[in-house]
């Protein structure tokens with residue numbers, strides 16, 4: 001079977017998988033599916049996104065007055081959902097004392113759509129479902145109960161029960177999270193074609209959503225015949241955490257090189273095929289990153305760091321307790337940062353759990369507008385000292401979102417040091433606009449948002465002399481030589497200033 005740029009290949013140990021049918025460049029679209037087989041907004045996101053288009057809405061969402069479960073951003077979305085499924089679904093939701101679990105709501109949709117009959121559908125029956133393994137787990141009773149409930153509520157024939165159970169098992173192994181452009185999880189997607197992609201802890205591809213549209217994109221170049229890998233889990237975790245999650249949820253032990261060699265972020269970076277994006281080289285040069293990673297890998301003291309993970313994880317869990325005060329939360333995060341001191345001493349900021357601590361600190365500062373400047377500094381620090389190793393591709397969606405967030409924060413903090421914040425905002429947005437072609441796609445809603453933000457700042461720059469056009473000429477490599485040279489000089493100063501801001505990021509926390 002040929003699926004866009006891939007074909008299904010059976011691999012020993014991994015089962016079916018997807019192989020590239022031609023050489024693919026970094027950031028290319030492998031498969032795009034406008035309407036995946038099944039998408040359900042997860043319970044925690046029902047109040048956040050429109051259940052039809054899956055976007056957030058600046059004007060707020062309107063709840064369905066019938067079931068009071070789903071919400072829509074417009075009459076058009078409500079009408080489309082009503083016609084497609086909600087007319088039937090609504091009658092069921094109304095009678096339930098509470099909102100059914102996300103997977104059950106997915107099964108209800110499939111039963112109502114008559115996608116589940118008395119025998120498994122060839123579109124998904126061939127997918128690995130791990131039925132025998134699930135039968136041995138505590139989860140099995142829950143799966144059977146969920147299938148029974150969905151069959152009963154949809155008034156489907158009892159003969160559908162076995163297929164419904166089979167479908168829930170397939171969903172447990174094959175469904176993946178739907179996310180907003182910034183990776184916030186909002187739903188569950190079951191799409192049999194893309195589910196064929198196997199897992200690696202150093203994936204060469206990633207799944208991106210734009211509303212309902214799903215795109216499988218390359219992170220690295222993939223040669224014709226090579227396998228396409230995505231990651232099922234958060235790859236920044238330690239090998240033990242990754243292996244535990246993969247075994248528990250997907251019933252396999254990962255033997256990718258990162259797991260076999262127990263490579264940390266610096267080793268993984270050195271083995272990556274990272275392709276530099278020249279304008280960002282002025283922010284942090286590829287050569288500098290490579291030399292630094294090499295030094296970390298040959299530093300014997302780097303391997304002698306005590307196991308701080310359990311203590312830091314405990315502190316982070318306690319800091320997320322909603323009933324503690326902001327001051328108590330900050331104190332726990334300060335202790336977590338101090339516990340990471342051995343990693344700081346050996347300059348291993350990208351090594352878990354250090355980046356997690358920094359991220360929590362960033363979120364803490366972001367929760368209060370008066371501390372946005374600290375949030376900005378921490379984010380710059382994370383980008384320069386961790387992200388560039390953990391996500392080696394400059395167009396990696398996480399890195400692109402990080403740069404975009406830094407640009408947005410620059411608009412919301414008072415000027416600091418010598419950095420011209422308006423120009424810094426522009427130069428970062430110019431880079432993001434270029435990188436978004438490979439990370440999310442310029443035709444996506446995120447691509448449009450970036451272009452609009454850039455147009456706004458460029459309008460301001462036009463009133464401030466030639467800086468804006470020089471920066472534009474330099475990033476895009478257009479215009480006259482002298483203008484590009486000026487642009488490069490402005491950019492060098494901006495990036496230097498941003499690096500200085502990152503340099504003092506932790507001063508306030510350590511006090």
Ligand SMILES: C[S@@+](CC[C@H](N)C(=O)[O-])C[C@H]1O[C@@H](n2cnc3c(N)ncnc32)[C@H](O)[C@@H]1O
Nearest residue numbers: 014015016127128174195196197198199250252
């Ligand atoms: C989403 S499915 C991928 C398609 C699957 N290989 C199939 O034949 O249907 C996930 C399942 O594939 C297998 N799998 C995926 N990645 C693997 C890997 N790196 N090593 C071993 N098995 C893997 C596991 O059985 C896992 O539960």
